[in-house]
Amino acid sequence: MKIKKGERKKLIEESKKVLKQNHEVYFTKPSPTLYPNQYSWDSGFISIGYSHYDQEKAEQELITLFQGQWKNGMLPHVVYNKTRKTGEFPHRKFWKISLSKNSTSLHTSGITQPPIHATACKTIYQNAKDKERALGFLEYMYPRLLDYHQYLYNYRDPENEGLVYIRHPWESGMDNSPLWDGIINIIHFGKEIKYKRSDTRHKIPLLQRPTKKEYDVYIRLIERFKKSKYDEKMIYKKSPFIVQNVLFNSVLNKSNKDLLWISKKVDGPKSQIKKWITKTTNSINKKLWNRNEKFFNDFNVVSNKKVHGFASSGFMPLYSEDCNKKQAKELVKLLSSKAFKEKRKSFLIPSWDIRRDEFKKYNYWRGPIWININWFISKGLSKYGFKNKSEDIRKNSIELVKKSGFHEYFDPFTGEGYGTKKFSWTASLLIDFLFKKK
Ligand code: 9WN
Numbered sequence: 001m002k003i004k005k006g007e008r009k010k011l012i013e014e015s016k017k018v019l020k021q022n023h024e025v026y027f028t029k030p031s032p033t034l035y036p037n038q039y040s041w042d043s044g045f046i047s048i049g050y051s052h053y054d055q056e057k058a059e060q061e062l063i064t065l066f067q068g069q070w071k072n073g074m075l076p077h078v079v080y081n082k083t084r085k086t087g088e089f090p091h092r093k094f095w096k097i098s099l100s101k102n103s104t105s106l107h108t109s110g111i112t113q114p115p116i117h118a119t120a121c122k123t124i125y126q127n128a129k130d131k132e133r134a135l136g137f138l139e140y141m142y143p144r145l146l147d148y149h150q151y152l153y154n155y156r157d158p159e160n161e162g163l164v165y166i167r168h169p170w171e172s173g174m175d176n177s178p179l180w181d182g183i184i185n186i187i188h189f190g191k192e193i194k195y196k197r198s199d200t201r202h203k204i205p206l207l208q209r210p211t212k213k214e215y216d217v218y219i220r221l222i223e224r225f226k227k228s229k230y231d232e233k234m235i236y237k238k239s240p241f242i243v244q245n246v247l248f249n250s251v252l253n254k255s256n257k258d259l260l261w262i263s264k265k266v267d268g269p270k271s272q273i274k275k276w277i278t279k280t281t282n283s284i285n286k287k288l289w290n291r292n293e294k295f296f297n298d299f300n301v302v303s304n305k306k307v308h309g310f311a312s313s314g315f316m317p318l319y320s321e322d323c324n325k326k327q328a329k330e331l332v333k334l335l336s337s338k339a340f341k342e343k344r345k346s347f348l349i350p351s352w353d354i355r356r357d358e359f360k361k362y363n364y365w366r367g368p369i370w371i372n373i374n375w376f377i378s379k380g381l382s383k384y385g386f387k388n389k390s391e392d393i394r395k396n397s398i399e400l401v402k403k404s405g406f407h408e409y410f411d412p413f414t415g416e417g418y419g420t421k422k423f424s425w426t427a428s429l430l431i432d433f434l435f436k437k438k
Contacts, residue, residue: 049428
């Protein structure tokens with residue numbers, strides 16, 4: 001597929017329109033109806049899109065997000081819309097974050113999401129027309145980013161392994177990935193909790209969203225956090241969901257590397273960041289690499305076992321440049337195999353191994369293609385010299401949007417769009433794909 005000049009221009013205009021429509025006063029919501037509040041990694045992706053044509057909005061997006069940062073450095077996954085009430089569940093009061101001595105006065109969730117933000121800040125600086133202003137932005141963001149990374153290593157890496165854990169499926173960003181089935185299926189929480197989902201009210205077929213059982217676990221985990229007053233040590237000791245996730249740690253280590261770059265620009269301390277980088281790279285390689293399956297696996301800290309199965313997140317050490325050349329070759333082999341590509345005409349990258357029973361081509365993170373994952377992996381492949389494969393994924397992503405619009409996720413076989421429409425990160429990352437340096 002060749003992208004013609006006029007077509008490129010049109011797609012960029014359409015992408016900008018999606019972001020404009022989703023823009024609230026100080027931030028951009030992920031979608032017009034389904035997600036009316038600010039989401040952490042979404043805002044990272046969104047700011048990368050803006051960085052190509054609106055420096056001010058790119059900076060504002062992250063400044064607003066970090067206003068929700070907790071006293072202990074945690075960056076919450078949702079910062080609720082300050083300007084209006086939104087009717088989303090879990091709603092702003094549900095989290096009861098004031099139970100924690102570390103929370104903020106803004107309404108936020110009590111969990112985090114993959115830490116893409118240092119990478120987004122570096123990108124904003126690199127694409128900025130007004131470098132002086134962008135330097136001021138980096139100076140403002142640097143201590144906040146550092147606090148966030150410090151929080152992750154202090155509280156989410158209690159054994160000092162160089163790998164941080166997630167404590168809720170939502171923290172992975174890949175909510176109902178089959179990766180969590182083994183954990184979810186054995187969780188018993190006792191009596192039922194009553195709540196009303198709001199994600200099922202938006203005319204999205206139920207089969208495209210997580211099940212009631214999955215949602216029950218999401219909500220019950222939050223109830224546990226409240227019971228522990230969000231005390232990280234207590235949660236670590238008692239929670240059934242403690243996972244060292246490949247995607248989260250890869251995104252963190254790429255951000256560590258970009259934070260080091262930023263610290264050079266703003267003349268900040270570097271030695272701690274360098275230690276994080278070395279340790280996390282080593283641990284991703286030692287602990288998360290599965291020699292037999294030749295793939296990166298998550299690690300279930302509670303059962304002390306690897307989490308098996310081919311999820312698209314297992315390719316992420318390509319993005320953070322944390323794997324060696326031999327591993328990279330193995331990953332490319334797998335990406336081109338029947339686990340991820342059924343026939344010449346199918347699209348890349350399904351979120352789960354298409355040969356498995358759990359694979360559902362329309363269900364959220366259990367099969368469909370997501371543009372953010374394509375963006376990560378395409379970037380990573382290019383770094384390792386797999387230019388054609390990287391280009392295939394970039395072109396597939398553009399073709400999917402051209403064919404079906406700015407959907408949240410896509411069918412790997414037909415390219416049909418699923419989930420919510422006018423999804424912000426699909427638009428913002430398409431902009432980045434289309435602005436790709438020659
Ligand atoms: C829960 C906003 C978010 C994304 C996540 C995606 C989905 C939320 C939901 O939407 O999760 O956090 O309600 O389903 O899985 O990656 O950040 O776009």
